[in-house]
Amino acid sequence: MKISARNVLKGKVVEITKGATTAHVRIDIGGAVVTASITNAAVDDLKLEVGKQAYAVVKASDVMVAVD
Numbered sequence: 001m002k003i004s005a006r007n008v009l010k011g012k013v014v015e016i017t018k019g020a021t022t023a024h025v026r027i028d029i030g031g032a033v034v035t036a037s038i039t040n041a042a043v044d045d046l047k048l049e050v051g052k053q054a055y056a057v058v059k060a061s062d063v064m065v066a067v068d
Helices: 042-046
Strands: 007-018 024-028 033-039 053-059
Touching: 007 033, 007 042, 024 042, 024 053, 033 042, 033 053
Parallel strands: none
Antiparallel strands: 007 024, 007 053, 024 033
């Protein structure tokens, strides 16, 4: 896979919750869990299922930083 995004996080799908048109896919990336909102069609096209390896790809124009 070649992709321009700089933040590619490898992990395992731990939960898929489908709604009417959009699914929430939770990926464990080594103790932290990233949640992605993608279409149900994308879930089906990618053949995503719990336990399968997947990548969370983060592409953002802005990143905010906060402290307590």
